[in-house]
Amino acid sequence: GIQVEQSPPDLILQEGANSTLRCNFSDSVNNLQWFHQNPWGQLINLFYIPSGTKQNGRLSATTVATERYSLLYISSSQTTDSGVYFCAVGNTGNQFYFGTGTSLTVIP
Amino acid sequence: KAGVTQTPRYLIKTRGQQVTLSCSPISGHRSVSWYQQTPGQGLQFLFEYFSETQRNKGNFPGRFSGRQFSNSRSEMNVSTLELGDSALYLCASSSRLTLSTDTQYFGPGTRLTVL
Numbered sequence: 519g520i521q522v523e524q525s526p527p528d529l530i531l532q533e534g535a536n537s538t539l540r541c542n543f544s545d546s547v548n549n550l551q552w553f554h555q556n557p558w559g560q561l562i563n564l565f566y567i568p569s570g571t572k573q574n575g576r577l578s579a580t581t582v583a584t585e586r587y588s589l590l591y592i593s594s595s596q597t598t599d600s601g602v603y604f605c606a607v608g609n610t611g612n613q614f615y616f617g618t619g620t621s622l623t624v625i626p
Numbered sequence: 627k628a629g630v631t632q633t634p635r636y637l638i639k640t641r642g643q644q645v646t647l648s649c650s651p652i653s654g655h656r657s658v659s660w661y662q663q664t665p666g667q668g669l670q671f672l673f674e675y676f677s678e679t680q681r682n683k684g685n686f687p688g689r690f691s692g693r694q695f696s697n698s699r700s701e702m703n704v705s706t707l708e709l710g711d712s713a714l715y716l717c718a719s720s721s722r723l724t725l726s727t728d729t730q731y732f733g734p735g736t737r738l739t740v741l
Contacts, residue, residue, distance in 0.1 A: 551730060559663075559714050561732035604669065606730070613682050614659065614718075614730060616669035 520545045524605055524617035531595050531624050539590040539620045541605030549608035550581050552590050555619070556601050564590070564603075595624045628653065630719050630733035638739045644705040647736045651698050651719030658700040659730070660692060663714040672715075675700055704738075712740045 521544035531537055541550075552564040565572050565579040567588065572579055576595075581588040592599055602619040631650045639645050651658050660672040671684040675694035692702040698719075704711055714735045720728040 549728070553732070559716075559735045559737065561716065561718075563729065563731060566729045606669075613671050613674065613684070614661075615671070616661075618668050 519613070520547065520607055520609065520615040522605060522607055522615050522617035524603075524620050526620060527618065528621045529623070531622070533595060533597060533624055533626050535595050535624075536591070536593045537595060537622070539592070539603055539605075539622075541588040541590070541607075541617055543586050543588075543605075543607050543615075545609060546586070547583065547607040547609050549614070550583075550588055551606050552579055552588070553604045553606065554599075554601050555604060561604065592622075595622075597624045597626055600624045630717060630731055632715075632717050632733040632736050634736060635734065636737050636739075638741060639707050640741050641707055641709060643707050644703060645707060645738060646701055646703050647715055647717075647738075649700045649702075649717030649719075649733060651700070651717075652721075652731055655719035655721045655731075656698050657720045657728075658694055658698065659718045659720075660700070660702050661716045661718065662686075663716060663735075664710075664712075669716070672702065707740045709740050712738060714738075 523542045550568045553561040567581045569583045576593045578591045604619045605617045608614045657676045659674040663669045673683045678694045689705045694700045716735045717733045718730040
């Protein structure tokens with residue numbers, strides 16, 4: 519299967535700070551999604567981004583498929599951004615591979 | 627559109643029992659996948675169903691099984707429960723033929739505790 523590595527594993531930020539989360543993957547993919555898992559366990563879709571750049575409010579993401587990595591940018595972080603961020607990828611098979619996540623804590 | 631729903635949300639069982647979890651996908655979605663999330667192993671793929679057929683299965687023992695009905699609702703069953711089966715079980719649905727090329731939408735999960 520595809521190996522997915524996320525960094526950093528843990529991140530603590532002051533409210534208002536910016537951050538960059540990284541996702542590296544071991545094989546070519548045609549599906550990449552970023553999720554935010556809230557404290558109740560719900561995985562919330564942030565981006566479907568197998569390539570290119572997308573922005574949604576304070577969040578943006580870039581995937582460079584040829585170099586097998588994706589970045590998630592969070593600007594002007596808020597306490598509600600706290601939680602675990604997952605990157606997940608898929609290729610030709612019918613399976614989705616998840617990274618181990620980045621745990622983000624935003625302090626007021 | 628209503629999102630993915632899972633029932634029950636919480637479940638407590640004892641070792642040796644069996645359990646059935648249910649997932650209703652987004653209306654019109656024909657693909658349903660199941661994942662197990664534990665602190666030690668992270669999110670692991672269990673299996674995926676499309677139009678009542680299992681298309682792929684992860685590396686789990688035969689105690690874990692599933693099925694999909696004609697209305698795309700899916701159930702997963704775990705027999706002879708072990709302590710290590712305590713986990714958050716997540717269901718995801720997607721609309722297209724190929725799981726790996728489509729957006730996955732997740733339900734809120736079922737938190738299973740095995741005592």
